[in-house]
Amino acid sequence: MAKKTINAAKEKKRVAAIYRLLQETYPEAACTLNFRSPLQLLIMTILAAQCTDARVNIVCTQLFKDFQSVDDFADAAPGALEKAIHACGFFNQKARAIRESCRMLRAEYNSQVPDTMDDLLRLPGVGRKIANAVLGECFGKPAVVVDTHCKRVANRLGFTRHQDPGKIEIDLQQLWQPEHWTMYSQYMVHHGRAYCLARSPKCADCPLFSLCPWPEKDKRAHDAF
Ligand code: SF4
Structure with missing residues (x-):
């Protein structure tokens, strides 16, 4: 003992x-992802799967000019989001996760990114790695x-x-x-x-x-x- x-x-x-x-x-x-809001970090961490942070930063420079709000992502025209994030790879799955997550944010979270693990894990395509990144970087919670x-x-x-x-x-x-x-x-x-x-x-x-x-x-x- x-x-x-x-x-x-x-x-x-x-x-x-x-x-x-x-x-x-x-x-x-x-954090090596250049984000300015919880929504941006949420989207960037979804895009970062099997992709480098450097590439995500490059892609998002234009992406966040074309798509700025939860509504912009939730209502993205078929193919538009896929095309914008194509360089990050797995663009069909990632576009689906982003679109569906933003629809849930709008329907159930007043278009705000939630600040609890349980709520973040409800979003399509969001696992513990993404949820912890958002909690730690955006909400100052130990993660x-x-x-x-x-x-x-x-x-x-x-x-x-x-x-x-x-x-x-x-x-x-x-x-x-x-x-x-x-x-x-x-x-x-x-x-x-x-x-x-x-x-x-x-x-x-x-x-x-x-x-x-x-x-x-x-x-x-x-x-x-
Ligand atoms: S294994 Fe990694 S942490 Fe350990 S000495 Fe080598 S470089 Fe350093």
């Missing part, structure tokens, strides 16, 4: 130390966003052993302080892009090297020279 308590205390310290290092490494960390970077980096850092996003979210909620959930999620994305790359992680240069338990890190660091 005493050993368990000591291990838990050590792990808590490690998690806090990693957070501080990530803060220092990414002082400007922020763990598990995307592909978070999944990989959290596993390598020993924060979870799961691959299922729902289980990872629960592990991270238990490990991270609630006031850090949103930023820690963003740091996972930034670190996954800057150092902890999927195929060729830059372990030799990684600021988290001494705190990372990934068994392959020494080999990856050695291979870099």
Whole structure:
């Protein structure tokens, strides 16, 4: 029992130390989607599935000029929305999700994006990742966003052993302080892009090297020279 308590205390310290290092490494960390309202972020996160944030930002520069309100999206002419978001891929499914979500927002939420997990999950095409992104970024609620970077980096850092996003979210909620959930999620994305790359992680240069338990890190660091 005493050993368990000591291990838990050590792990808590490690998690806090990693957070501080990530803060220092990414002082400007922020959501990489350029949104100006909850509606815009909702739509952008739907478009971001299987697509890069950079491409979503480019597509949405014009999209948000042509479609500005919930009504604009809900009443989009057949094919118009699909054409506008074509470059994001899976445009038929994404257009359907956006159109139907906006129809529900208009019919049941006074054309406002709701600020609770339960309500957000009712919207067609909206899962926990999108809902958490909206809750954390737009409404300042503690939210763990598990995307592909978070999944990989959290596993390598020993924060979870799961691959299922729902289980990872629960592990991270238990490990991270609630006031850090949103930023820690963003740091996972930034670190996954800057150092902890999927195929060729830059372990030799990684600021988290001494705190990372990934068994392959020494080999990856050695291979870099
Ligand atoms: S040491 Fe390597 S595996 Fe660990 S966090 Fe850094 S880049 Fe990722």
